[in-house]
Amino acid sequence: MYKLFLRSLISVLFLLGFSLNANAEFKVGFVYVGPTGDHGWTYQHHEGRNAVEALGIKTTYVESVPEGADAERVIRQLAQSGHDLIFTTSFGYMDPTNKVAKDFPNVKFEHATGYKREHSNVSTYSARFYEGRTLLGHMAGKMTKTNTIGYIASFPIPEVIRGINAMTLAAQKVNPDIKTKIVWVFTWYDPGKESEAAQALIDQGADIIMQHTDSTAPVQVAEKAGVWSFGQASDMQRFAPKSILTSIIDDWAPYYVERAIAARDGTWKQQDTWHGLKEGMVAMAPYNSAMGSNLVKEVEQLQKDLASGKVHSFTGPIYDQKGNILVAEGAVADDGMLAGMNVYVKGVEGDIPQ
Amino acid sequence: MIKVEKRNDVSRSIYFLTPVLAIFLTLFGGGIIFFILGFNPIEALKFFFITPISDLYGLSELLVKATPLCLIAIGLSFCFKSNNWNIGAEGQLIFGGIVGGGVALIFYNHDGFYVLPIIILSGAIGGMLFAMIPAILKTYFNTNEILVSLMLVYVAKLLLDYLVVGPWSNPEGFNFPETRQFSESARMPILFDGLRIHAGIFITLITVFLSWIILYKTYLGFQIKVSGLSLKTAKYAGFKGKTMIIIVFMISGACAGLAGVGEITGPIGQLHRNISPDYGFTAIIVAFLGRLNPIGIIFASLIVALTYLGAETAQIFLQVPKYTGQVFQGMILFFLLGSDYLLFFKIKFLGLKKNEL
Numbered sequence: 001m002y003k004l005f006l007r008s009l010i011s012v013l014f015l016l017g018f019s020l021n022a023n024a025e026f027k028v029g030f031v032y033v034g035p036t037g038d039h040g041w042t043y044q045h046h047e048g049r050n051a052v053e054a055l056g057i058k059t060t061y062v063e064s065v066p067e068g069a070d071a072e073r074v075i076r077q078l079a080q081s082g083h084d085l086i087f088t089t090s091f092g093y094m095d096p097t098n099k100v101a102k103d104f105p106n107v108k109f110e111h112a113t114g115y116k117r118e119h120s121n122v123s124t125y126s127a128r129f130y131e132g133r134t135l136l137g138h139m140a141g142k143m144t145k146t147n148t149i150g151y152i153a154s155f156p157i158p159e160v161i162r163g164i165n166a167m168t169l170a171a172q173k174v175n176p177d178i179k180t181k182i183v184w185v186f187t188w189y190d191p192g193k194e195s196e197a198a199q200a201l202i203d204q205g206a207d208i209i210m211q212h213t214d215s216t217a218p219v220q221v222a223e224k225a226g227v228w229s230f231g232q233a234s235d236m237q238r239f240a241p242k243s244i245l246t247s248i249i250d251d252w253a254p255y256y257v258e259r260a261i262a263a264r265d266g267t268w269k270q271q272d273t274w275h276g277l278k279e280g281m282v283a284m285a286p287y288n289s290a291m292g293s294n295l296v297k298e299v300e301q302l303q304k305d306l307a308s309g310k311v312h313s314f315t316g317p318i319y320d321q322k323g324n325i326l327v328a329e330g331a332v333a334d335d336g337m338l339a340g341m342n343v344y345v346k347g348v349e350g351d352i353p354q
Numbered sequence: 355m356i357k358v359e360k361r362n363d364v365s366r367s368i369y370f371l372t373p374v375l376a377i378f379l380t381l382f383g384g385g386i387i388f389f390i391l392g393f394n395p396i397e398a399l400k401f402f403f404i405t406p407i408s409d410l411y412g413l414s415e416l417l418v419k420a421t422p423l424c425l426i427a428i429g430l431s432f433c434f435k436s437n438n439w440n441i442g443a444e445g446q447l448i449f450g451g452i453v454g455g456g457v458a459l460i461f462y463n464h465d466g467f468y469v470l471p472i473i474i475l476s477g478a479i480g481g482m483l484f485a486m487i488p489a490i491l492k493t494y495f496n497t498n499e500i501l502v503s504l505m506l507v508y509v510a511k512l513l514l515d516y517l518v519v520g521p522w523s524n525p526e527g528f529n530f531p532e533t534r535q536f537s538e539s540a541r542m543p544i545l546f547d548g549l550r551i552h553a554g555i556f557i558t559l560i561t562v563f564l565s566w567i568i569l570y571k572t573y574l575g576f577q578i579k580v581s582g583l584s585l586k587t588a589k590y591a592g593f594k595g596k597t598m599i600i601i602v603f604m605i606s607g608a609c610a611g612l613a614g615v616g617e618i619t620g621p622i623g624q625l626h627r628n629i630s631p632d633y634g635f636t637a638i639i640v641a642f643l644g645r646l647n648p649i650g651i652i653f654a655s656l657i658v659a660l661t662y663l664g665a666e667t668a669q670i671f672l673q674v675p676k677y678t679g680q681v682f683q684g685m686i687l688f689f690l691l692g693s694d695y696l697l698f699f700k701i702k703f704l705g706l707k708k709n710e711l
Binding site: 029060061062063064065066067068069070072073074076077078080081091092095103115155156157158161186339340342353354 | 411415418515519520521528529530531532535548550617620621622623624626627628629630631662663666667669670671673675676677
């Protein structure tokens with residue numbers, strides 16, 4: 001009897017020690033929607049994770065987690081297995097993240113690109129990708145010969161529409177005859193569909209291709225067809241060295257490092273972050289010298305002005321497709337309007353799928 | 355000179371033991387793969403197959419994952435047993451989800467005990483009607499049901515895309531491709547607080563029981579069995595082939611539709627583009643691993659569900675690539691088909707005769 005008691009006591013202490021030990025180490029978890037090798041969206045989040053790991057903080061990731069019923073289990077498992085801060089890096093994880101956050105008040109959650117912060121331990125973050133689109137529009141307006149820009153769009157959500165509009169407005173500023181043609185592919189990552197869309201746009205006369213999807217397929221098609229293109233999410237220069245003028249880079253590393261340190265030191269607070277060129281969450285890959293040194297200089301200046309706030313991507317007058325005024329002359333669109341943007345500006349062809 | 359001969363006497367017990375053998379071979383093969391990838395094979399297998407179900411939450415998750423697989427596979431067993439190759443269960447699942455989800459949206463903010471049963475029933479009918487398309491085309495126009503059912507998967511997927519992006523998208527959801535969250539009365543009751551296991555499991559168990567009765571105790575079951583063994587015999591016996599084909603597709607589609615509606619009213623709670631991580635295709639493996647037998651399918655669905663959970667756990671704890679889960683599913687099927695071949699056929703090694711040289 002005594003022996004049994006002693007044995008169970010030891011095992012309880014052992015378990016306790018084990019669990020305390022597990023709690024003692026600060027760990028950060030990441031949930032990815034795609035494979036780490038997509039060279040786009042997930043790849044960049046993975047780079048952010050590497051930056052956190054470089055600080056000596058232990059991290060864990062789970063890749064290719066479907067945005068359906070499985071997401072909740074993965075997030076919960078990370079929370080249960082002693083992760084103190086969890087980044088869920090796709091819109092579709094919004095409800096699962098909030099559900100799990102409710103049951104783990106001591107774990108901090110960071111959800112990318114969503115809008116729900118139902119519990120005090122959930123923050124949201126996203127980047128002002130549209131500032132990068134403004135730079136792309138400027139280059140596209142100057143470089144196009146056919147005055148037609150081909151744009152491969154994923155889903156008709158405000159983020160994507162904002163990018164289309166920012167690009168079109170900037171292109172119109174340097175080239176009033178510009179037309180933006182759009183193909184909706186309804187996917188974030190499908191190299192087959194993306195290349196078909198790129199080819200269709202080129203066949204319709206577009207000599208500039210850009211995309212709000214994650215694979216390298218569009219730039220590769222553009223390279224083959226001999227038209228200009230832009231990389232998305234990561235520097236895709238090596239996939240289309242001749243064709244790419246620059247890439248919009250999502251640089252999550254500084255944010256992940258900052259939030260991981262805050263969570264470790266106990267200074268983490270709920271917030272809604274929307275960072276852009278200024279903070280470096282949106283960065284530009286080196287500009288292709290093929291566009292001429294004058295244009296490179298112009299774009300570099302515009303990049304500085306956007307970062308300093310001297311120039312805003314959405315400065316009035318801005319008109320919708322029917323010619324109604326959206327933003328008055330001299331005014332700039334506020335974040336509320338940007339967050340809910342669901343109309344095209346003048347110069348974009350076609351309708352938003354509804 | 356190698357000669358392959360058909361065996362005439364295959365023992366029944368060995369027939370049901372080969373799936374177990376296939377699983378052991380898979381574990382062994384998996385261990386070798388982990389070893390090559392640089393992991394301790396015993397530890398990796400432990401994280402893969404034991405850790406995920408070592409607590410109540412894990413067990414509940416296993417059942418949540420196995421429920422749709424089991425339902426679909428049971429339905430498929432009716433088709434496969436009678437030599438009807440329904441490859442489109444994924445589409446029937448999605449279509450069932452669409453119909454059930456549509457009804458759930460109609461009943462948005464509407465209380466009443468009758469709401470959930472109506473949704474479930476409409477989901478089953480949706481899947482059933484969708485499965486009747488390849489069945490009718492096969493019986494009356496002699497089309498290939500494999501192609502038709504497979505292509506209809508894309509039709510269902512695109513229809514779902516269209517609905518959640520457009521007319522059914524959440525009016526307060528900033529155009530994100532998803533519907534509203536269904537109201538409480540449209541959700542499967544949760545069986546235990548804090549776990550996700552829901553009443554859908556009872557639907558599955560009832561379906562398994564009914565299938566067993568139909569397959570083994572009714573005239574229809576007898577017809578299905580005979581048609582599977584020999585179409586000529588079935589014809590000679592005077593069975594109405596066309597009616598039976600349509601009925602097995604209807605059963606199969608209804609089961610897939612139930613699985614779809616169980617997912618959206620259970621763990622998901624809304625319609626969006628990813629209501630199924632290809633359950634309809636994985637269920638084909640489950641059906642064959644379970645020997646097209648209701649009890650076998652229950653076990654098979656649990657094992658295949660475990661490969662999903664295991665892949666997640668192994669990545670969390672050891673950073674094993676997540677795709678090993680699919681490798682495991684592939685290996686199970688490979689070893690099962692391989693041992694089946696050796697079970698039904700004898701391979702004879704004969705010496706070379708002089709005149710063949």
